[in-house]
Amino acid sequence: MISYxxxxxxxxIPTLLGITILSFLIxxxxxxxxxDVLTEMNPKITPEARExxxxxxxxxxxxxxxxxxWLKRVVKLDFGESxxxxxxxxxxxxxxxxQPLMERRLFITFVINALSMLLIFLIxxxxxxxxxxxxxxxxxxxxxxxxxxxxxxxxxxxxxxxxMLFGIHLGWLPISGLKSMDYDTLSVFGKIWDRTEHLxxxxxxxxxxxxAGLSRFMRGSMLEVIRQDYITVARxxxxxxxxxxxxxxxxxxxLPIITLLGLAVPGLIGGSxxxxxxxxxxxxxxxxxxxxxxxxYPLVMGILTIGxxxxxxxxxLADIGYMLTDPRIRAK
Amino acid sequence: xxxxxxxxSGMAAARMKKILYLILVFLIIFGCRHKSPENGKQxxxxxxxxxxxxxxxxxxxxxxxxxxxPMLAGDSASHDVAGLIFNGLVKYDTDLSVIGDLAESWVISxxxxxxxxxxxxGVRWFDGVEFTAEDIMFGYKTIINEKTPTAYQEDYLQxxxxxxxxxYTFRVTYRKPFAPxxxxxxxxxxxxxxxxxxxxxxxxxFGRNPVGLGRYKLRTWTxxxxxxxxxxxDYFQGRPYIDRYIYKIIPDxxxxxxxxxxxxxxxxxxxxxQYTKQTDTGYFKENFQKFRYPVFAYTYMGFNxxxxxxxxxxxxxxIAYAIDKKEIVxxxxxxxxxxxxxxxxxxxxxxxxxxxxxxxxxxxAKELLKEAGWKDTDGDGVLDKxxxxxxxxxxxxxxxxxxxxxxxIIQWKLAKIxxxxxIRVLEWSTFINEFIDKRRFQAVILGWSIGLDxxxxxIWHSSKTKEKEFNFVGYxxxxxxxxxxxxxxxxxxxxRKKAYFKIQEILAExxxxxxxxxxxxxxxxxxxxxxxxxxxxxxxxxLYRWYVPKALQRHAAMEx
Numbered sequence: 002m003i004s005y006x007x008x009x010x011x012x013x014i015p016t017l018l019g020i021t022i023l024s025f026l027i028x029x030x031x032x033x034x035x036x037d038v039l040t041e042m043n044p045k046i047t048p049e050a051r052e053x054x055x056x057x058x059x060x061x062x063x064x065x066x067x068x069x070x071w072l073k074r075v076v077k078l079d080f081g082e083s084x085x086x087x088x089x090x091x092x093x094x095x096x097x098x099x100q101p102l103m104e105r106r107l108f109i110t111f112v113i114n115a116l117s118m119l120l121i122f123l124i125x126x127x128x129x130x131x132x133x134x135x136x137x138x139x140x141x142x143x144x145x146x147x148x149x150x151x152x153x154x155x156x157x158x159x160x161x162x163x164x165m166l167f168g169i170h171l172g173w174l175p176i177s178g179l180k181s182m183d184y185d186t187l188s189v190f191g192k193i194w195d196r197t198e199h200l201x202x203x204x205x206x207x208x209x210x211x212x213a214g215l216s217r218f219m220r221g222s223m224l225e226v227i228r229q230d231y232i233t234v235a236r237x238x239x240x241x242x243x244x245x246x247x248x249x250x251x252x253x254x255x256l257p258i259i260t261l262l263g264l265a266v267p268g269l270i271g272g273s274x275x276x277x278x279x280x281x282x283x284x285x286x287x288x289x290x291x292x293x294x295x296x297x298y299p300l301v302m303g304i305l306t307i308g309x310x311x312x313x314x315x316x317x318l319a320d321i322g323y324m325l326t327d328p329r330i331r332a333k
Numbered sequence: 334x335x336x337x338x339x340x341x342s343g344m345a346a347a348r349m350k351k352i353l354y355l356i357l358v359f360l361i362i363f364g365c366r367h368k369s370p371e372n373g374k375q376x377x378x379x380x381x382x383x384x385x386x387x388x389x390x391x392x393x394x395x396x397x398x399x400x401x402x403p404m405l406a407g408d409s410a411s412h413d414v415a416g417l418i419f420n421g422l423v424k425y426d427t428d429l430s431v432i433g434d435l436a437e438s439w440v441i442s443x444x445x446x447x448x449x450x451x452x453x454x455g456v457r458w459f460d461g462v463e464f465t466a467e468d469i470m471f472g473y474k475t476i477i478n479e480k481t482p483t484a485y486q487e488d489y490l491q492x493x494x495x496x497x498x499x500x501y502t503f504r505v506t507y508r509k510p511f512a513p514x515x516x517x518x519x520x521x522x523x524x525x526x527x528x529x530x531x532x533x534x535x536x537x538x539f540g541r542n543p544v545g546l547g548r549y550k551l552r553t554w555t556x557x558x559x560x561x562x563x564x565x566x567d568y569f570q571g572r573p574y575i576d577r578y579i580y581k582i583i584p585d586x587x588x589x590x591x592x593x594x595x596x597x598x599x600x601x602x603x604x605x606x607q608y609t610k611q612t613d614t615g616y617f618k619e620n621f622q623k624f625r626y627p628v629f630a631y632t633y634m635g636f637n638x639x640x641x642x643x644x645x646x647x648x649x650x651x652i653a654y655a656i657d658k659k660e661i662v663x664x665x666x667x668x669x670x671x672x673x674x675x676x677x678x679x680x681x682x683x684x685x686x687x688x689x690x691x692x693x694x695x696x697x698a699k700e701l702l703k704e705a706g707w708k709d710t711d712g713d714g715v716l717d718k719x720x721x722x723x724x725x726x727x728x729x730x731x732x733x734x735x736x737x738x739x740x741x742i743i744q745w746k747l748a749k750i751x752x753x754x755x756i757r758v759l760e761w762s763t764f765i766n767e768f769i770d771k772r773r774f775q776a777v778i779l780g781w782s783i784g785l786d787x788x789x790x791x792i793w794h795s796s797k798t799k800e801k802e803f804n805f806v807g808y809x810x811x812x813x814x815x816x817x818x819x820x821x822x823x824x825x826x827x828x829r830k831k832a833y834f835k836i837q838e839i840l841a842e843x844x845x846x847x848x849x850x851x852x853x854x855x856x857x858x859x860x861x862x863x864x865x866x867x868x869x870x871x872x873x874x875x876l877y878r879w880y881v882p883k884a885l886q887r888h889a890a891m892e893x
Contacts, residue, residue, distance in 0.1 A: 031762070032763045032765075033761075033765070037762060037765070039407040040484055040801075045484065047487055048801065048802075050484065050487065058482075086399045086405050086406055087399045087400040088535050088536060094556075097556060104558070106556070157585075165591065168595050169594055176595055176597060177583055177592055179558060182888070279585045279587075281582065281584060282557075287584065288557075
């Protein structure tokens, strides 16, 4: 077990290296440079000034040297400084220790994603089980249509409609941001409520679209299990239908969900650009999008590397989870 | 997240119908209900006018500032906020003349080579230290320093010598007279020497915790959310009435508009459709005030003058006759703009109102093309000459629907005179780096923001056609070169005016660009703010004189 674990961890190193090389190449191949924000369409810039700026950011060196320098820093867990004009360290942009926990980008995205993922699992699994046990019935069709509507509805559009409904027509919920303007004057309870209010729409929107995937997956997985011989045996034994479904079928049908959980780990820190922009939420998605648009190489690479590491870690965790829960796999 | 693993198998048409039906119901519910989020505010505009201190102005912005040091900033959000924190030696008055700011007066030597600024006494940085000529000297030395990553060095490299003979005098000597020099002494070079001397300005946290001397000072900055400024009670021109200026970051324009409607923000720029249609309701008329003035910018269609199609002036003129600028303004901008006739904003001093114009006239366009040798010999509806059909591509950048719509109208109009146009929309960086810089284009639709100084040497001078330089259309005219040179070498406004008038006449005749339109800025401000005086340079220049009458103040006063 330990040696398996160590082997898997070691295997991650070349994979991670490959991912960073590819990412580095691709982002550098994209037209444009980090200095463009200062030089582009600015008639006051001279060729000398442009060269000076490129030198300042180390962009005059060949790309393999740039990658080497980057890698040298990263193995010491230093992601360097952002190339945007503020020159703040990449890590500070992601996790700013000078700000309260609630205002750090990674934390904000993590909270929203964790909440919506929880919501997705809480709603989608029962829907999936229900659809499977009532396969083909009218209520199966209704839930199917509903989750598909969620899947097919463009999030930004639904978000705007809900903002209009709850923010303006009814005036129940705030429209955007994470907290109100008078947040500092609120009581502790008021602050908690204020934050909750601001999270309702974003969490709802980001889970609504995810319901279809998981519930259909759960339905499929459940249907497969229900057709197995041992379920027929259980029924033949005269067990109660609930015991058959929840005790015998569900536990096995849940196994593939572990894989999904593992794969969802990197999703916890990768925010959605669209939701974050629409709701004015300063999360990781926005940061990543802006860093790509301004060709802020160190920031792009920082976020990609962390994301890649978490993806690999998630895979490993999923495998371990499988081993723990499924004796058949443990045996191998 | 989850849908990535989900295999989507397609949806039956019947289900689709159901969904559409649901959406329709949803829309009907929405369309019928309208509840004003504010009650009892119907009389906002009737409350008597009495300047009072207090309240907060919440401005919505799509972008977040990056750094609050003007010389290092590249984006407009940074300059907007930094402009409230730092002042310059001089500034533009509402009529575009130059007036003193931190400088009380200045003297330009008769040969135009030496400018002597006499500084205001008793102006203090936020920390109480007095502002002196040494600070300007420090700013100047910083901006010309090799190690400062600034994009605004060029104007200051023209300086031969800078001196600060006493704390209230600053003198600069130029190699050649340089007209844009005077206004270059704005807020780019005002920095507190006592706080920054000996430090690497790009690496200090001064850019996020600036100490300035302007109308407002930074109170808090929550990344991605808002920048809160509080009024500088010791501002040398008097304490601003509004206590707090909050720069709220809302990246999505639709959300920003909803926030405006819900009362979450007080001040934002409207799009043409928001200005003309969406705010044309009783609620907005009662609670908001809208403004409209030309932006210092214009949109144009530029020709690659190296391309054989466009080398003939008559062809460019024919295209100009075929484009109805008025129609573009009416359709694309909902009438919120003016047709452009040259590279200056109408009703400003460098603008020449009497240049050749090209009214919409398809017959004249056809005639000119015929003169230039373009005929439809094979009867396919497209003109041709020496066997090549008149087909070209207009490039423009993604994300600017105004430009895309303009291109579409031009495409349709040019089809009428037998020119086939394709439109290609490109991501900004690709567009600039791969097409503009490498001169791989036939025609482009782009815009220039123009400075308040009329010098446009970099855009029209024939020496500026190298890669990455801004005369990318390749315009060469010795007379224009000489006039550009003359215009930037004299401080005499009348002389400059003559030179720029002549340049506009030549450009209107030769048409290296077809100047399309000057758009209007269309900001909206909540009606409780008073003291706003629209001017050619906009409304925010006198922000520190805006106020909210006591009875209408919405945000509680804060402890300093």
